[in-house]
Amino acid sequence: MTDTFKLYVTGRDRCTSVSDAHIGVSLLEILRDAGVYEISAMCGGNCSCATCHVYVEAAGLLSGPDIEEAEMLDTLLHQEPLSRLACQVAVTAGIDCLRVEVAPEE
Numbered sequence: 001m002t003d004t005f006k007l008y009v010t011g012r013d014r015c016t017s018v019s020d021a022h023i024g025v026s027l028l029e030i031l032r033d034a035g036v037y038e039i040s041a042m043c044g045g046n047c048s049c050a051t052c053h054v055y056v057e058a059a060g061l062l063s064g065p066d067i068e069e070a071e072m073l074d075t076l077l078h079q080e081p082l083s084r085l086a087c088q089v090a091v092t093a094g095i096d097c098l099r100v101e102v103a104p105e106e
């Protein structure tokens with residue numbers, strides 16, 4: 001098992017980039033490291049603003065949203081089955097690939 005995984009990110013401009021990312025940090029930090037700056041993350045990762053809304057497909061283990069995240073997602077106009085708050089997604093060992101799409105602004 002390696003400590004990196006393949007990250008595909010589709011921005012609001014519909015362009016997709018690919019990079020090798022490191023496990024062990026939140027998806028929000030990973031996206032920042034990958035140069036995805038269109039996510040404002042206004043609350044600083046405290047699960048209270050939902051401006052880090054993304055759609056996530058994972059190959060490998062990824063825990064589901066907890067109650068607090070699920071309740072926040074339920075407030076969103078653009079919620080879909082793959083919706084997650086990037087600040088709440090822990091990327092741990094066992095992830096081989098993540099496909100992330102930045103959700104539309106609310």
Ligand code: FES
Pocket residue numbers: 040041042043044045046047048049050051052085086087088
């Ligand atoms: S940064 Fe505010 S909910 Fe994720």
